[in-house]
Amino acid sequence: MTKLLPYMKKYKIYALLAPIFVILEVLGDIILPYLMSLIVDVGVKNRNTQYIIKTGIIMIIATMLSMLSGIISAHFSARAGHGFASEIRKETFKKIQGFSFANLNDFTVSSLVTRLTNDCNIIGQVTMMSLRLAIRAPFMMLFALVMASGINSSLAKVFFVSIPFTTIVIVLVILKARPLFLKLQTKVDEVNSVIRENLTAIKVVKSFNRQEHEEMKFKKRNDSLRNTALEALSLIISIMPVLNLVIFSTIIAILWFGGQQIVAGSMEGGELIAFITYVTQILIMLMLMSMFFMQFLRGIISVERILEVWGTKSQITEIKNPVKELNDGSISFNNVRFSYPGCHGETLKDINFDIKSGEILGIIGSTGSSKTTLVQLIPRLYDVTEGSVVVDGTDVRDYDIRLLRDQVAFVLQKNTLFSGTIRENMLWGDAEASDEKIIKVLKQAQAWEFVSKYDDTLDHVVEQGGSNFSGGQKQRLTIARALMKDPKIIILDDSTSAVDTATNAKIQRTFKDELADITTIIIAQRISSIQYADRIIVMHEGEIESFGDHETLLDISPIYREIYESQEKGLVG
Ligand SMILES: Nc1ncnc2c1ncn2[C@@H]1O[C@H](COP(=O)(O)OP(=O)(O)OP(=O)(O)O)[C@@H](O)[C@H]1O
Ligand SMILES: [Mg+2]
Structure with missing residues (x-):
């Protein structure tokens, strides 16, 4: 009382x-x-x-x-x-x-x-x-x-x-x-x-x-x-x-x-x-x-x-004098192990890799191979159980948490829009953004193509959960919303799964050319979505099975080769 x-x-x-x-x-x-x-x-x-x-x-x-x-x-x-x-x-x-x-x-x-x-x-x-x-x-x-x-x-x-x-x-x-x-x-x-x-x-x-x-x-x-x-x-x-x-x-x-x-x-x-x-x-x-x-x-x-x-204490706490500067999007995982709180067994085992700022990293692997779990550690949605995740030379646990989450944009696998207008949803990322910026970003995410067709364009109504958009449209809007933050790192967790191949290719090209200084992590089921990534991680049961570019992986990774061949033959699509 x-x-x-x-x-x-x-x-x-x-x-x-x-x-x-x-x-x-x-x-x-x-x-x-x-x-x-x-x-x-x-x-x-x-x-x-x-x-x-x-x-x-x-x-x-x-x-x-x-x-x-x-x-x-x-x-x-x-x-x-x-x-x-x-x-x-x-x-x-x-x-x-x-x-x-x-x-x-x-x-x-x-x-x-x-x-x-x-x-x-x-x-x-x-x-x-x-x-x-x-x-x-x-x-x-x-x-x-x-x-x-x-x-x-x-x-x-x-x-x-x-x-x-x-x-x-x-x-x-x-x-x-x-x-x-x-x-x-x-x-x-x-x-x-x-x-x-x-x-x-x-x-x-x-x-x-x-x-x-x-x-x-x-x-x-x-x-x-x-x-x-x-x-x-x-x-x-x-x-x-x-x-x-x-x-x-x-x-x-x-x-x-x-x-x-x-x-x-x-x-x-x-x-x-x-x-x-x-x-x-x-x-x-x-x-x-x-x-x-x-x-x-x-x-x-x-x-x-x-x-x-x-009385519930947040498991994610900030240190006393957090680092308030994050200038580039380099990432390294050092001997990272992770178990979900209250669950037995390790979901991630001994993860080690480095990527440079501006690189595009693809992640592929069967469902349940811990792809989402891996990337969740970067914006500290969870903390590592052992080891460390380092962004721009600093352990993520040492950053001011707001800064970290502003700089690491995460498009969740099951993302959702909020009821309101398209503009309101975009302003989530940057409250002061002009219409020009919103349109520019919508174009980058290949969303302007359908938004511009509405009579009321940016004022078009978004119903609860974005239910008045198709799956692919919703995905493009959530990518745009993440880009609004001008992040150093953007993570797309299966975020183009519902987008057609041609549009998907356009989005890839934007990330490669126009947004080249943003570190991009793309989790995908389709090889075509990550084929042109600088490097690709193949996940298997919570471990990195192999790490390299498309050509290398075709040589060294049986899992990657199997996925590639099945998709080439059109078995998966
Ligand atoms: N919140 C949670 N609590 C406990 N266990 C979880 C939680 N989320 C995921 N897991 C478990 O962790 C493992 C990895 O899940 P994760 O979501 O990382 O897989 P994924 O590779 O992203 O799969 P998908 O391709 O289907 O998205 C799974 O075995 C899952 O059951
Ligand atoms: Mg996942």
Whole structure:
């Protein structure tokens, strides 16, 4: 909790004012039964109309003031609660942005979404309730107890039985509810994860005719969420009859003992009415407190889930005085070994090679031969397990991480565009770029050829994930976006797989001639995409099988020769 409190700072004033108005509200509520008893015992008994009207007017004013305070406190507590939640949401979002790729494997995306939405909302609601209910109930109970004891201290002994009894019931239920609420939150995560997976892959689902299967999967999780919610709810509801029983037994006891006192002449009728009202107030507040505790419990679980995100340390950390200069795109891998965090076995074994700045390096190898894993180490999406990756003479771990990622542009194998316009997507790479630069870069990536055909060219809309473009168009746009950064090194991970051979050849030529000072790493399945690279690495099961140019590899690498021959014969394409 202490970790979260600083985020209330902006809303401190509301958080302080809300309870003050709550107390004013309580004072109004408390004075009413007392005034009522005066009307009965003094006004009615003495047939004093004047007195009744006067006290009645005071009651109306007290009610109005109490109502007004209630409205103000509700408003302030809502501001404080939701403001607090929004600050926490902002901070959590920021923390997630700082996650490394490895961290992202630790949390599922849907769980992060639930934490950002559901859990933050619950924290906001609980804060709101804490500022109102958690103040109102104890004060109300205390004042009502004082007033009731003031009216008749012997009758107030009834509380010694009813309050402890109710408290025990509530504590028992809360103890039982805790694991249920935890389970509830996990179930929400699970439903969200099915929804997310299904919606992002809805086209695949449809093309495989898997709708029914998906519906079943969803139904199962949804039912399970419903059952857990019902279980939690029935537990909460089970308190109600018990509390009602307590309330009515207490009232009967008071009527019984109070009635005897009235008969004996030691108590007035109006006093008894007021007494019963106070008792009801106390027990209702106890009931509300139990509701609050339930919600508070959910709040604690949500806080824990948020703190879990906050407490996750990014595996990729920066050194104290990072190098802030990167002038050329030379790369060397020295005895690099790598295993994915939490996975057994090495994904990369003893990788050694050097390339000069401006060279074009091709990487080829069967799927799963660790091509992507290898290049991910250059912009530090992961850190090496052993050995070092050096760019421009400096270990990548010693660079300022923003600088490194600006200078090493990585077109991911499964890249995506963001909804907006083409221009907006291009500005990701360089926020200040002119249209001329964007067009120049689009031309280099062979994307201008289709972008220029749209009436609205750069303002053409990009739908979510770039779904309104063909695979090859999307790839060319993502290459252009990477080029916008004016990087020293560009990595194309299978980024032209969907582009036709002629266009692909044009892109290769641009990298060779126009962009000759950029170090280019091209991962490809087709030999034709890397044939003209200065040098080519052949990967095999996490190791470099051979390293050399096209002609050399045809001589020395059986794997390369096999790929070449199969593609020449048109078997693969
Ligand atoms: N995030 C990850 N966590 C654990 N293991 C991973 C992860 N990503 C990849 N791997 C494993 O590492 C190995 C190499 O994968 P990698 O993606 O580097 O292959 P690749 O050569 O790029 O294949 P492709 O040509 O299909 O893209 C595979 O066995 C894969 O299962
Ligand atoms: Mg790959």
